[in-house]
Amino acid sequence: MATSIDVNKQSVKQLLESGKKRKFVIPEYQRPYAWSAEQIETLFEDLAEYTELDKESTYFLGTIVSYTNDNGEQEIIDGQQRITSLFLLLRAFYAKLVSMVETPEAKNFKSQIESALWEQDELTAAVDYQKILITSRVMGDEGNDSFANILTTGKAKPEAKDNYSRNYNLFIEMVEKYATVQPGMFYYFIRNLLNKAILLPITADSQDTALTIFSTLNDRGLALSDADIFKAKMYNHLSHNEKHDFIDKWKKLDEDALNVNESMQKLFYYYMFYLRSLENDRKTTTPGLRRYYANNNFERLYQPEVMDDLNKLVNLWIVVNNRMEIENEKWSKNIDIKQVLDGLVSYPNEFWKYPVVIYYLRYHDDYDFEENFLTFLRKLLAVLAARYIITPTINAVKRGILNLDAEIIKSSSPKFDFNYVEENELKEKIKSAHRNTVRMILKMLAYQHQEELLPEKWEIEHILPQKWQSAYFVKYSDQEVKDLVEHIGNKIPFEKKLNIIASNGYFAKKQLSYKQSKVKILQDLSESHTDWGLDEIRERDIRISDELFSLLLSWGVNTVASSIDNKC
Known part of the structure; x- marks a missing residue:
């Protein structure tokens, strides 16, 4: 299916005013607002320098990637930090203008900022200060309410610790200082910020397209992962009473995954192979992670066992990656199992992980799991090692692994369907083993x-x-x-x-x-x-x-x- 994007450079005022027709939304899956004081100061000082050196040219602020979601909102995929900071900066300028003696200039720029921050009556232009043009729904971010309160009231508690409040208070301080030190340039600064500073909004026709654009453009830090999208989907599917508990569980799981050198993204990837094995999916083509979970409106993510299963996967990697034992899991103390797992860790690609994950999730509660797991792991290592020594490519085992994944679901002693290994050939290959x-x-x-x-x-x-x-x-x-x-x-x-x-x-x-x-x-x-x-x-x-x-x-x-x- 063909995709389409709309690219049209706009001034800050033009872009923010578009929020009257399609409100800006920072979605749940985005990371919390995180600009540092240094980044805030750099933005302000760059704009000040630009104003003082060249009042007539334009100043490029970067791109904003978004798409129109099902609620008719502009869902921000890239540029969240920048657009949030611009809203805070304009609110700081507005607070200063309100405190000043009203001059024609002050009145003019108050009116322009009002148009960029709040909804207005179509006939009278009366401002509704309670209806801001942007909302942050970032999951678990306690600063969301602070952001909304700052834009409606123009005040942030001096002792507040959230980034919205700290950065807004810093903007207030810098605006006040600039108005005092450079009174002749003050209104030019506001004019340039509103009408000369240029953004490049890229509007995509779908979330998938927007995320693809973001991944291509983003070189400033961690790109949004599929796991961020899954987090939002799972969160929104819960009742109000369940959401707070889910945030705590997700945060702990995320931290635990990082502690075993994995990530939420990788956990969902491993889990996909487990779900595929339950569905007897033996296709050698690996589906895209987000596309796989998106089938049937993300139904696979809404099953009650998902978070528990992901936590079990972390336990597995505690043993494999961190070489630690798990309380109440006897197998994790078995040195023979740990030695075979350590051998598998040095297998040249990740295909060994999928059957291990599946076997563990399927049978780890069985009374004879420890003995059977060791037998299974030894055979897995033997087969994979022999095949790769002879033919050092992924394709040498790919089909066999996908078949094995499905067979594991059927039996704790699964069928291994791999090509026969000839003794003399293997022995000769071992002597001059591939690096x-x-x-x-x-x-x-x-x-x-x-x-x-x-x-x-x-x-x-x-x-x-x-x-x-x-x-x-x-x-x-x-x-x-x-x-x-x-x-x-x-x-x-x-x-x-x-x-x-x-x-x-x-x-x-x-x-x-x-x-x-x-x-x-x-x-x-x-x-x-x-x-x-x-x-x-x-x-x-x-x-x-x-x-x-x-x-x-x-x-x-x-x-x-x-x-x-x-x-x-």
Whole structure:
């Protein structure tokens, strides 16, 4: 469907006056008004400088992106902070004009500001000071009422802490000072602000179009996310008594998500895959997040379990991302589960997350969840690792993942439908593993030799250094040595601090640092060898490929049915 936009530069007065026909609205999903004192001062000083240096040219204030919503209002998508600040500044000028002796100039500009801030009788032009041309509905912003009160009364409490009051009081102070110091320029300042300062309103035909324009133009901070839209939809669907509780729950969930290095946007994205699995949606094309939830008038967002499920997802990421345990969730203390999850974290893309999320939401309350979850995770890691090592692309597993997602809903021992992995091919690929798979492989190997997680900060150590002396290997070309140095047999996990100390030396010089490591396979290596060269790399290549293939086989690679079934 074709979209349309209307772009037409306007003065501040022209734009604000349009609020008489279509009132300006700052919608619920916008973030609270947040301009700092520095930004307020910059706006005022720029306008003052422009007035004093050039009273006749125009001054560009930026863009305002909006669309006309179902209530016939101008819903602001971009420019919320700017337009709010302009309303406050004009109200401060109006308050000063009211306090002055009425001159023809003062009367003129009072009339012009009235036309930009309030509704007026069409016949008499009488001003209704209670009917302002802008309303903020930002969810949970206690300053909304302050904003409306400032515009109607022209007063803000000196001790008020909300940004509307603080910025308005700052404007009042700057206007008063300017009128005192520059009385000859005072009216020119107001004239220029109203009629010479130019805005570029971009009016879209729909919210989707407006948001797209905003995402394209916005380079000043965080763009509106789909989650902001979902928040507003859910909020507006609630009864009045439920809304306050929802604000508190959303705020806490948002904070909790950030604390586990996720976001509300990501939570809704993961949750979409869970809902798709419930609907047996196996299509490999991933729908746009907002478009998916918008189906059937956002009905999926209004289900009573949504917020609880999103909170459960945060619990999952507490274990995965923060390595912490969750009270009353025994599985989170299981070191085998945590080690497999840590291996999955190093899988080269996010496709592993969707089946894990689905399995957790579906079965985490089951009495045998801990045992079944471990079996499922091991098989998932085995299958994904094997397929990616052979074919390091997303497409190697995409269809299988979407099928698995739907199968999880049907059974706690779901069917895995992935291509067969040929033993010799996999073993050869392991030896010269793609750089994207090295960390994952090293974790899987390390966890077969230790009962705790690897240190959080570790690097891939080249046992034989990447920079070597050619005379050290006289029988081999530099290219042969270079290739072997990058083989998996020459790589091992090593704590970052110790790696810095060990530097780029040969094995004998690094051996003491290796012995201080908490990585068990590195400790074992330091004790079992006195030197390290190309033969040792080749031997370890073979040993690692055999060990890893055996591990993947024991975890269920190349088997369709889950080993959960096999135990029954």
